Amino acid sequence: MKIFQVKFTTRLVFLFLGVFLLSSMASFAQSLEGKWNIAKMDTKRSRMIEFTKDSLIFYEFDKRHSATSYEVSDNRITVSDASIPINGTYEFVNAQRLRLKPDRAKRPIDFVRLKPTKTSLTKAEIENLNFTISYKNHPLTVNFDRVEEGSGKTTKLEKIDATYFLSFYQNDQRLGAIPIEQVTTEEISVYGFPEKPYVVTGELVSSNGNSTSANTASSQVDLNTTEAIIGKWFYKSIKGRTSLSNCTKKTFFQFTKDASLQIKPYAKNHSNGNCIAGDSLNGTYNLVTDDQIEVTQNGKTNVWKIQSLTNTKLVVERDGGVLTLIKK
Structure with missing residues (x-):
């Protein structure tokens, strides 16, 4: 009787472990699913990838470019199309940041998971606001659809699914795009920078070019x-x-x-x-x-x-x- 109880208990333990491991593997695989935007500021293209259950899809921003099937084993991704140089290992920097290490690449490539932008504003209301964002003490003034004289540069508000983007253009060519985490009538938070800080919050700028937070007489500049x-x-x-x-x-x-x-x-x-x-x-x-x-x-x-x-x-x-x- 004791031998039977031991065997029965052992089987229950193995059954529990099997269910746990299977559910963990499924949860881990599902964590890849979704759209991911490349975390790179100096690209001349807006690269994006999407993992579905059985396909890896490549986009030029919102335009589908190509697709291939893929397999995941441990921390390694293998695609069926050998012409796509993405076979390699990967890791999660955090729940929203994926780091791919292709075998044929010199450096790893970071992607950030797209998530719905938090805002109560309409697209038109956001476009009427001006912001100043500082990344590593380098300021960026966001004036939607206003073309910079001489350079032809402008910033546009674009959207993929439920995610708004700051899209950077020069002479009508998109140079890159960065997703918006949250935007209000006072602040804007953007994410997906190549290096820390990964998330940066910018301030509303009044029509005369001054910051509206705390002391409206001070504008955001490259400070000492x-x-x-x-x-x-x-x-x-x-x-x-x-x-x-x-x-x-x-x-x-x-x-x-x-x-x-x-x-x-x-x-x-x-x-x-x-x-x-x-x-x-x-x-x-x-x-x-x-x-x-x-x-x-x-x-x-x-x-x-x-x-x-x-x-x-x-x-x-x-x-x-x-x-x-x-x-x-």
């Missing part, structure tokens, strides 16, 4: 990071969290000219609604590069990554979170 970082910065938002309380927004980060940093946290006392001040965190900072701050506190050193910086707005990646701070 050393000078721009100095001052007292307050919470505006934390990515992934709901709107912050007025108490939390009193929290500040103060950078001084002598390279000292003070962080003063505030929180709301939910029992009486009062704001509670926490203990100050004092330390030092060092600008390693224009987009990296080395912060030392309590004997520990961490690197904060600057995603964008203006006279009045700082977006920084810190401890795995993305903070948007405004200077007052």
